[in-house]
Amino acid sequence: MDKYGYLPVNYRCATKWLKDKQHLSNCACLAEEAQELHELFTSSLQEKEEKIKKCQCKESNKPRTPYYDYDNYGYTYCEKCEKRIKGAGKHGTIKNRNNPAFWGLNIPQKVLCGECLANYLENMPTRKKYLFSEYQKRGYWDKK
Template identity: 90%
Template sequence: MRDYPGCDKCGSKEVDGYDLLVNNKLVCRDCLIKKTGGRSSGALSWTEQQKWHQKHWGINISEWLDAYDCLPVNANCATKWLKDKQHLSNCACLELEAKELHELFTNSLREKEEKIKKCRCKASNKPRTPYYDYDNYGYTYCEKCEKRIKGAGKHGTIKNRNNPAFWGLNIPQKVLCGECLANYLKNMPTRKKYLFNEYVKRGYWK
């Protein structure tokens, strides 16, 4: 498909699966609809099904349904059925095909085993924003002074600067405004004290 130049007539790269299956070539959907008088290949018509089964399985499905009230499992089953009319009484084709498909799927999983990994996602410990404005931006309130605090956009979490744990504080409160956090400045690690003062200079707490 990467090197497929497109439909010979219009250059479109939209592929019609039914035409590819029957004629072993790639054709765009628009040209196929024109060719078939507006019929889409999304669902096969009865005529198309008859042609397909006649060509690939060698059976007339109308006559087959009238005679047996069912269809073969696959082309191999149809071949056996044509040779032996009693095949239906001991047909194991469906079970065999199910086993083959299961084996194919199992082998495919084994081949892709390296890509199938357990989820390593870590749950975020960030406090969530319980409220949202009309633009769907999250917000919450300071747990000390009840000042409104904007969240981290539409992510549903508070900003790091409003999380006491971000500042190395081990306190019950999970969300505090800048003024209330300033009361804990002496309890912060030296590195966090410097960063907090930088935030004050930059006006992050306004």
């Protein structure tokens, strides 16, 4: 192979060269290899494209507000009384204290203000009732 100045492209090319010593002078193995790689790549892209078309993303549990919305920056709304609730700044997620699941409540709403959460006080576990009263004393929820 050294006297020809060429190297076989792959195992098939080397096998052909062993049978025919003139194979490397008119070898098309590199073009065949490139064609196979191209076909493999395009078929892979088509498979991924089909998967992406079928993909349906799940919504987040906590409603988010867009970072670029400067009018409602960092705010979301109570799902019951539609009162504005301050969010967690640039991250755009609500605080846990506004999530009924945090208080041990199994209700369909995901965001409630302090006043609406107070309506469910009897359904909260004892430990959470105490924590809720502590949060009220600290003034985490705005008064009307």
